[in-house]
Amino acid sequence: MQVKVIIGTVAFMLSMMVFGYAALREPARLERFTDARLGRQIESGAHLFENNCATCHGxxxxxxxxxxxxxxxxxxxxxxxxxxxxxxxxxxxxxxxxxxxxxxxxxxxxxxxxxxxxxxxxxxxxxxxxxxxxxxxxxxxxxxxxxxxxxxxxxTPIVVYDWPELYAEYAVEYPDGDPAHGQELYLLYGCAGCHGTLDNESSAAVGPWLGNISENGELRIDGISSEEYVYQSILHPSAFISPDCPTGPCSGPPSAMPDNFALRMGENPQDLGDIMSYLFGN
Ligand code: HEC
Ligand code: HEC
Structure with missing residues (x-):
């Protein structure tokens, strides 16, 4: 009788130790499991991204x-x-x-x-x-x-630049544009992907061709110069929708042109002036 009680007690204590140990380890095991699962998801996501998204998002x-x-x-x-x-x-x-x-x-x-x-x-x-x-x-x-x-x-802190309302005010702060750098930025910011290159009208795919924007810009809004119009178009694409896109009338508002250039160029406000001097050939 006594022997059975002792064996029972020992067996009970042993099983509690085993369970207790397993219970203690459970969070770590779960975490490893979750990490491994997340790792596999990220890996699969990377593959999908490369094949479906990188052509546009880089x-x-x-x-x-x-x-x-x-x-x-x-x-x-x-x-x-x-x-x-x-x-x-x-x-x-x-x-x-x-x-x-x-x-x-x-x-x-x-x-x-x-x-x-x-x-x-x-x-x-x-x-x-x-x-x-x-x-x-x-x-x-x-x-x-x-x-x-x-x-x-x-x-790294995010720089938010407070763009002057008018191009005229911006140009006082940033008077000199660099057209050669502007040409590089025109590709880097993706403008060329939608608007094509300035030397070839048929290269524009999504947005209007900008090869003659220095003349056409002032035809858009009464009393607004081409420079002012381009400045506004880059910073607030949906404020005015241009009439003709390569595949028909432009859609919007909202514009099909991304509206985050104000934020992106805010890290380097001179970029906008450089792109403009490229577009205006000066
Ligand atoms: C044909 C080009 C194109 C392809 C391909 C594409 N995107 Fe986009 N994506 C865009 C554009 C353009 C925008 C911005 C739309 C706008 O103006 O709001 C965008 C916006 C986004 C946004 C929102 C970003 C933000 O800051 O608002 C995410 C997230 C995104 N895309 C992810 C993806 C993923 C992931 C894929 C692949 C599965 C993908 N995109 C494929 C063109 C594309
Ligand atoms: C995802 C495609 C896309 C990208 C990238 C893009 N745009 Fe546009 N853009 C458009 C579309 C579509 C329109 C016409 C609709 C409108 O007026 O908002 C437009 C309109 C314009 C206009 C007015 C043109 C006119 O004839 O009235 C200017 C100027 C302009 N974009 C400049 C730029 C510059 C500079 C960049 C790069 C910093 C850029 N865009 C990037 C699609 C794009």
Missing amino acids: VEGKAEECYDAASGEPIGCIGLPLNYAPLLCEDVSLRMEAMKWEGSKEAFIQATLTSGRYGTEMPTWSQDFGGPMRTDQIVDLTKYILNWGTEELCS
Whole structure:
């Protein structure tokens, strides 16, 4: 009898130790499991990104380096930067604020991928809305994009430049444009991807050809000079919609031209002047 009680007690204590140990280890095991799962999602997202998104959003989502899918030639990145502090840093990022998004960052990105942005070049990706991707692929891409929001990316303060309302005021602060640098920026900011190159009217694919904007600009709004018009068009694309796009009347508002150049060029306000001096040939 006594022996049985002792054996029972020892067995009970042993099993409690085994369970207790397993219970203690459970959070660590779960975490490893979750990390491994996230790792696989990010890997799959990276692959999907390279094959479907990099032509517009650039290598590593920086919107700096884009290549034509068919020819491999360098082209202007017409998509926005995604590996980008104003999109990914802070709980409510600057971009979420600008788009008046009230949900989480993850939902902002996932929703944009799922349905695309109507009236812009950002396609719909979810099969639910006629796109090519399954929900799990959209989730993987979302995790991949969020994974760029590192401490390093978010440690540099975001510069928000307060653009003067009028070009005339801007030109007082930034009087000298560099047209050669402007030409490089015209490709780097993706202008060429939508507006084509200045020497070839038929190269414009999405937005109006800008080879003659120095004359045409002043025809758009009564009493507004071409310079003033171009300045406004870059900073506030939806404020006025130009009449003719390469494939017919331009759509909007909202404009199909991204409206974040004010923020992007705010890091280096001289860039706008350089692009203008390239467009105006001075
Ligand atoms: C044909 C070009 C093109 C392709 C391909 C493309 N995008 Fe976009 N994307 C855009 C443009 C243009 C915008 C900006 C739309 C606007 O003006 O709001 C955009 C916007 C976005 C945004 C919102 C960014 C912000 O700051 O508001 C996300 C996120 C995004 N794209 C992710 C993707 C992903 C992921 C893929 C691949 C599955 C992809 N895009 C493929 C052109 C493209
Ligand atoms: C994703 C495509 C896209 C990108 C990138 C883009 N634009 Fe546009 N842009 C458009 C479209 C579409 C319009 C016409 C609709 C409108 O007026 O907003 C337009 C209009 C304009 C106009 C007015 C043209 C006219 O004839 O009235 C100017 C000027 C302009 N863009 C300059 C630029 C510059 C400079 C850049 C680069 C910093 C740029 N755009 C980047 C698509 C784009």
